[in-house]
Amino acid sequence: MRIRRTSAALSAFTVLAVVLAGCSGGSEDDPAAAEQESPLAEYMNAVYGGDLSPEEQEQQFTEQQAEREELVAQCMQEQGFEYTPDTQSSSFSSGDGTEWEPDDREWVSQYGYGAVNSPFSEEPVQPEEEYVDPNGDYVMSLSESEQAAFYEALYGPQPTEEEIGEDGSYEYDWQTAGCQGAAQHEVEGEDVSQSDEFKPLFDAMNEFYEGMSSWPGMTELEAEWAACMDAAGHGGFATQYEAQESIYEDLNAIYEEMVPTEDGEVSGEPDEAARDALAEREVELALADLDCREETDYRDRAAEVNREAEQQFVDDHESELEAMKAAAEQD
Numbered sequence: 001m002r003i004r005r006t007s008a009a010l011s012a013f014t015v016l017a018v019v020l021a022g023c024s025g026g027s028e029d030d031p032a033a034a035e036q037e038s039p040l041a042e043y044m045n046a047v048y049g050g051d052l053s054p055e056e057q058e059q060q061f062t063e064q065q066a067e068r069e070e071l072v073a074q075c076m077q078e079q080g081f082e083y084t085p086d087t088q089s090s091s092f093s094s095g096d097g098t099e100w101e102p103d104d105r106e107w108v109s110q111y112g113y114g115a116v117n118s119p120f121s122e123e124p125v126q127p128e129e130e131y132v133d134p135n136g137d138y139v140m141s142l143s144e145s146e147q148a149a150f151y152e153a154l155y156g157p158q159p160t161e162e163e164i165g166e167d168g169s170y171e172y173d174w175q176t177a178g179c180q181g182a183a184q185h186e187v188e189g190e191d192v193s194q195s196d197e198f199k200p201l202f203d204a205m206n207e208f209y210e211g212m213s214s215w216p217g218m219t220e221l222e223a224e225w226a227a228c229m230d231a232a233g234h235g236g237f238a239t240q241y242e243a244q245e246s247i248y249e250d251l252n253a254i255y256e257e258m259v260p261t262e263d264g265e266v267s268g269e270p271d272e273a274a275r276d277a278l279a280e281r282e283v284e285l286a287l288a289d290l291d292c293r294e295e296t297d298y299r300d301r302a303a304e305v306n307r308e309a310e311q312q313f314v315d316d317h318e319s320e321l322e323a324m325k326a327a328a329e330q331d
Helices: 011-023 041-048 054-078 105-111 134-139 145-153 178-188 199-210 218-231 240-256 272-295 298-316 318-329
Strands: none
Touching: 041 318, 054 145, 054 178, 105 272, 145 178, 178 318, 199 298, 199 318, 218 240, 218 298, 240 272, 272 298, 298 318
């Protein structure tokens, strides 16, 4: 089992994570709850490492980083450079320890949807140890041209203007990413979520989740929830997702009003009065939402709809899913 790069995680998995967070609470000790677990979970866990405990993920991360850096050192030496393995350049965080309880009334009364205010933002900031580049002195001893050669050997050549998109992104290819790319590929293997082989499957998953609101049983549930919200004075939302998304959209609008500087940074702080007003409105909306979810038995009914729809998807794509799982788990 490998922990995969998730910086380019597909939207299907993002939606899956949201559905699972809101609709499932299965455990090995609760057979009834286990029946509600996502039929797709075992396949997505194989790709993204979700079946490992936080402790196991941290241990694997540390071991893989050490192995990766040793390979980088060997590669750089073959390129004619000195390189000291750097095991402090990255850190692992599982997010464990902070409760996310969107169905708990006390939690919702304090955080709403967790948009403006969040329990994560209240965690004390741990002082970071000062980072010291183990290769810093060596690099500084090189000439300017040698430094450029060092970094090209380490990370590969910089992408050309033609390779960079309008948003500044470019397609990553480990074969042109220098010693770092080669080492990462050696340790982690292929990222199946980004492979051409499984692209049709992930495209099918994206299309599947995009049609979530029209799944059998979901249309009726959303209509009941919307009618309840309208009666509570919070109409205008066709789905429960739209209600919480409206808060995030308004929050983004507040930050977009901040003045950008010439270097792309922003000056000043967001309008605190506007944030406070939005936070108050968020809690009011989220509490009404919670009332309507309880009235319509939204959580359990959505979980059952989700389970049945995913099981049908698994039945229709079982061979492709098994092939993806096998590819993700191979050493």
